[in-house]
């Protein structure tokens with residue numbers, strides 16, 4: 616057991632549902648085609664690419680869309696050899712116009728599922744209706760607590776003892792669609808926003824591929 620003031624350890628974490636490895640995995644048939652949206656560093660995007668390449672998710676990232684030129688996600692796509700398209704929100708007249716462009720890009724990429732992996736824009740019904748039950752988001756809190764921006768700061772300010780992350784389907788209410796998988800981590804004494812966010816992110820990278828798989832399974836498209 617680490618001492619309470621020893622921050623070199625993450626402390627315990629719990630995830631539910633647990634990672635599943637079926638006897639028949641990977642399923643026969645073509646891999647899922649994933650579209651991914653990212654605005655920042657892109658570590659969750661990379662976690663998805665790695666899960667596909669390491670055989671934990673029977674899929675491939677067919678297209679990454681970023682909205683911030685030069686963001687970390689764009690660099691990662693180049694390094695990983697994943698097609699990447701820039702749709703800069705500053706070049707679009709409205710949220711709807713941006714979402715129409717996203718829909719067109721992901722349709723052209725023949726994406727089965729679209730994952731918002733750190734997309735820092737509010738999406739509109741234009742995108743949500745184009746991918747019903749096929750639009751997945753990751754949020755750094757145990758929803759329904761701490762929706763919206765700065766979820767990690769909100770958790771610290773509330774003084775909770777446990778926080779975590781949630782992979783969920785996107786509907787028209789912000790951070791409120793059906794929950795697919797969650798992981799919980801402790802909030803340790805003296806935690807800064809950065810330290811807690813890093814602890815949560817390590818869990819995000821574990822549960823996002825499973826959330827995608829569960830969404831695909833619910834749709835009956837896993838491995839078809």
Ligand code: GRF
Pocket residue numbers: 653654655656657658659660732733734753754755816819
């Ligand atoms: C993640 O913490 C995610 O939960 C939030 O934005 C962050 C993105 O991080 N929505 P990264 O760009 O994947 O590293």
